[in-house]
Amino acid sequence: MKKTKYLTQAAMIAALYVVLVEVFKPFSYGIMQVRIAEVLTVLPFFTPAAIPGLTVGALVSNIIGPYGILDIVFGSLATLIAAYLSYKMPKKVLVPIPPILVNAVIIGAMLYYIFLGTPDEMGLLPIMGWVGLGQLIACYGLGYPLMSILEKYKKNIFS
Incomplete structure (x- = not known):
């Protein structure tokens, strides 16, 4: 029963991630x-x-996304690292930090490489900054309020 619930939750989260992307x-x-x-x-x-x-949600989204194998590998790896680190955060307020920092660095570097030599070319640090800002909006601007809402129902949803 416990393993089925775990797999069901993981699958629902993956599916929701892909739909939102x-x-x-x-x-x-x-x-x-x-x-x-x-x-x-x-x-x-x-x-x-x-x-x-x-x-898995990031992997599927990156498979159907525009950046090919680089995003499939590095985007999915960034998500795995960030999710694991978020899980390990000791306080609620710190949970959104890993996705912000990990994605700013890994996705920022990946996008810098992808756009190198194109008219859209920017420096590495500005690209990392833009990715980090987008993550800040998603993770703290939207994700943190979601955490507060879910906390009220966590026993019904996640237990």
Whole structure:
């Protein structure tokens, strides 16, 4: 029963992540992005099933996304690292920090490499800053209020 619940939660989180990326696709990719699906990166606070759920959701989204193998590998890896670190955060207020920092660095570096030598080329640090800002909006601006709402219902949803 416990394993079934874990797998069900992970699958639902993965599916919701993919749906949110696709519905908000114009905002989900690029140097200046606010990936609304990243609101879900606070879910490791409630359940470890969010770690594989977010990772698989990001993997599927990146497979159908515009950046190919680089995003499939590095985007999914960034999500896995961030979700695990969020799960390990000792205080609620710290939970959104790993997705912000990990994505700013890994996705920022990946996008810098992808856009190198194009008319849209920016420096590495500005790209990392833009990715970090988008993550800040998604994770603290949207994700932190979601955490407060979910805390009221966590026994019904996650136990």
